[in-house]
Amino acid sequence: MLEVSGLHLWRGDRHVLKGVSLRLQAGEALQMLWPNGVGKTSLLRVVAGLLPAESGSVQWNGQSTTTHVEAFAHDLAYLGHDLALKADLTVAENLRYALGLRRAWNAGLVRTTLQQLGIDPLADRLVRQLSAGQQRRVALARLTLWDARLWLLDEPAANLDATGQAQVVAVIEQHLAVGGCVLLSTHQALPVQQGINRLWHLPQETA
């Protein structure tokens, strides 16, 4: 489904991505366990289309993501370092406005998703009143509700306690079970049991 080949990226005089290639199938999770500063976030941003690479290609379902932008966007959900949550809006409002750009609002589905992540009592709370971990769970709820097949996650378990990390794993497993695929960066491997779970230790390797 996702095929990345020969990506080269320069940031100033730093050669960040040196011919990175990877393949990701339906029901598969690929966890990047690269050391800090070697381009995990850059790779996720290049794959998402937020950062143009000097050379190489990204294909989704056999089509270039740069020429079939809309089809790729339809299948893509990206969770970066910044969670894109508005501090002065409630959890429900944040979800409403984020979801409204991509799909119809479904109050029942939103409630169920919030319950799954254990944040349904926070629905009417302003995001500024939530802890960093709770905010990350709201972002995960948004990710689930987007109904996209490819997830690109930049350290999804950061700021989460053990329960929160287990919920992240559960959400990812649920996504893999329905044929989704996940490319994520993390410092510690997440114990994903469902589907195919691969660990990628060094950017020089082809995954």
Place this chain on the structure above:
Amino acid sequence: MTSRPSLYAAALLILQRDLRLAVRRPGEWLQPVAFFICVTLLFPLALDPAPERLRQLAPAALWIAALLSSVLAIDFLFREDGRDGTLEQFALSGQSFTGLVLAKTLTHWLLTGLPLAVAAPLAAVALGAPTAAIPGVLLALLLGSISLSLLGSIGAGLTLGLRRGGTLVSLIVLPLAIPALVFGAQATDLAIRSEPAAAPLYLLAALAVLGLTLAPVASAAAVRIGLE
């Protein structure tokens, strides 16, 4: 898979979201209009307060204050959405990014340009303009503030990736705003002197249409570069 909402629905949602945020954080949109009123009201204190002299200076005072206020306001346009990742999500939403940037710019105009236009006739009267000049002054500021917001969106986009882009925004926007300033001040002057102001108003309208056509494309491209 579900069908994607139309661009119109997405734009309305952005409008609704930004208006709600503005209600919760009134300081952001009240500051520029308060600055505008302060500057225009300081003129009589700094000058000879003879009504005739104030009337002559009113167009320049109104437009320079409006220009500086709009530059002050432009910092709020993309900065927070850029910082918290919202613009990234807009770019990946599958909606027209240019359309979403235009929706944000028009919402920003509603919150900052429109209050300026509404406050301008009051400031003009305070500077000695006759009440008959109010429709002309209002129309000139309405049209001019649209151009200023659109030009400002380009400057805000170009400086998005910079830590301290405030001064640079001014340096980018102020020279581009000269035509709006010239025609706007002329229209206001003619309105205050009770003379026909149609010609500069048409030119201001033409500038607004030109801005609506070109600025969203330029600012969307600038924002995309800023996101890198």
